[in-house]
Amino acid sequence: MSTFRFARCFATRARAPRTSAFAFSSLTPVSTVSVSLRNRIFPSVSRNYTAQTSEKKGGSSAILWIGAGLIAAGAGYYYFANPELGAKNIVPTNKEPDYQKIYDQIADVLEDNDWDDGSWGPVFVRLAWHAAGTYDKNTKTGGSNGATMRFSPESDHGANAGLKAAREKLESIKKKNPEISYSDLWSLAAGGPKIPWIPGRKDDEAAACTPDGRLPDASKGSSHLRDIFYRMGFDDREIVVLAGAHALGRCHPDRSGFDGPWTSSPTMFTNGFYQELLGKKWVEKKWKGPKQFVDKETGELMMLPADLSLIQDKAFKPHVEKYAKDEELFFKDFAAVFHKLEELGVPRTGDEKVYYFKTKD
Numbered sequence: 001m002s003t004f005r006f007a008r009c010f011a012t013r014a015r016a017p018r019t020s021a022f023a024f025s026s027l028t029p030v031s032t033v034s035v036s037l038r039n040r041i042f043p044s045v046s047r048n049y050t051a052q053t054s055e056k057k058g059g060s061s062a063i064l065w066i067g068a069g070l071i072a073a074g075a076g077y078y079y080f081a082n083p084e085l086g087a088k089n090i091v092p093t094n095k096e097p098d099y100q101k102i103y104d105q106i107a108d109v110l111e112d113n114d115w116d117d118g119s120w121g122p123v124f125v126r127l128a129w130h131a132a133g134t135y136d137k138n139t140k141t142g143g144s145n146g147a148t149m150r151f152s153p154e155s156d157h158g159a160n161a162g163l164k165a166a167r168e169k170l171e172s173i174k175k176k177n178p179e180i181s182y183s184d185l186w187s188l189a190a191g192g193p194k195i196p197w198i199p200g201r202k203d204d205e206a207a208a209c210t211p212d213g214r215l216p217d218a219s220k221g222s223s224h225l226r227d228i229f230y231r232m233g234f235d236d237r238e239i240v241v242l243a244g245a246h247a248l249g250r251c252h253p254d255r256s257g258f259d260g261p262w263t264s265s266p267t268m269f270t271n272g273f274y275q276e277l278l279g280k281k282w283v284e285k286k287w288k289g290p291k292q293f294v295d296k297e298t299g300e301l302m303m304l305p306a307d308l309s310l311i312q313d314k315a316f317k318p319h320v321e322k323y324a325k326d327e328e329l330f331f332k333d334f335a336a337v338f339h340k341l342e343e344l345g346v347p348r349t350g351d352e353k354v355y356y357f358k359t360k361d
């Protein structure tokens with residue numbers, strides 16, 4: 001049994017050997033897998049995110065990628081939803097990639113004791129989002145197509161700090177599957193079993209790099225968020241839905257300059273971001289770093305100024321309240337809006353095959 005480096009600010013937990021190759025395979029001892037996963041996954045049971053008090057509860061024992069929570073919200077798995085349709089001639093090789101196989105290979109590299117809270121999942125989600133979030137609906141530039149973050153200057157944009165490691169981590173998958181484009185690979189790496197996914201993104205050249213400043217600035221508030229996300233084609237509700245991804249992962253002083261996780265279970269996809277936002281008292285962190293907020297009680301969780309603007313803004317706040325109360329609704333809406341994000345800038349005919357992946361367990 002190895003030590004689970006859970007989080008800098010949370011208790012160290014014992015980690016059991018993997019029982020499954022999929023992203024959210026349990027890290028708890030095998031005997032407790034079914035119970036803990038059920039409790040964590042099914043909203044109607046006791047899985048829902050529990051905002052932590054100073055008396056810490058277990059936090060996450062499951063590694064996730066974004067669909068892990070979503071899988072729980074509904075019924076069974078769907079696999080190759082439209083097997084009769086083919087994604088024809090959209091990948092520039094003769095070989096049709098086996099996306100389920102690639103999906104499984106990504107699942108196999110997610111868990112890693114030497115990375116953050118034990119999972120590459122959150123940073124893969126951030127990579128896919130930063131690739132897609134450059135989209136400009138007016139000029140139809142940027143977006144999930146292209147994978148231009150491989151090139152300077154986009155790779156050097158401040159917002160993309162720290163994503164080189166995620167891109168490099170996915171290189172081993174690309175090497176094994178040269179037929180998948182980088183842009184499909186990055187998008188697939190954020191995926192989950194309940195998020196519909198369509199292949200066919202094509203990589204572009206360095207000349208297609210988007211200008212700096214298209215991704216949100218965390219130190220700014222709601223009007224900035226609207227400028228950025230309206231440009232991509234999202235509305236207020238969708239902005240709030242997408243921000244719920246901050247249930248996952250953490251900020252790093254050597255990447256964004258900010259520090260800390262938003263929730264006490266940063267490798268699990270939950271509605272915890274909204275619950276923490278509403279449930280805790282947030283005070284400005286006293287430090288030399290950029291302005292951010294920490295929870296008054298423990299100082300261990302954080303919020304960005306942009307996050308807090310979601311409850312300071314009258315139009316955003318009702319959505320935060322709605323998703324804090326109803327995790328199932330959040331999962332359902334998130335799957336749709338994240339799919340929309342992943343489709344930005346990708347030319348489609350409308351008859352592409354839609355994939356829903358099955359997990360290994």
Ligand code: HEM
Nearest residue numbers: 122123125126129216218242245249250251252255256306
């Ligand atoms: C609403 C505007 C947003 C702002 C201002 C923002 C800002 C940030 C910042 C500053 C970080 C910390 C990066 C680091 O230091 O490693 C971060 C991390 C993250 N963001 Fe966002 N973000 C936004 C929206 C989103 C969206 C739409 C998604 C996905 C749908 C997302 C997913 C993530 C994830 C998963 C992480 C954690 C990465 C890790 O643990 O390495 N964010 N975000």
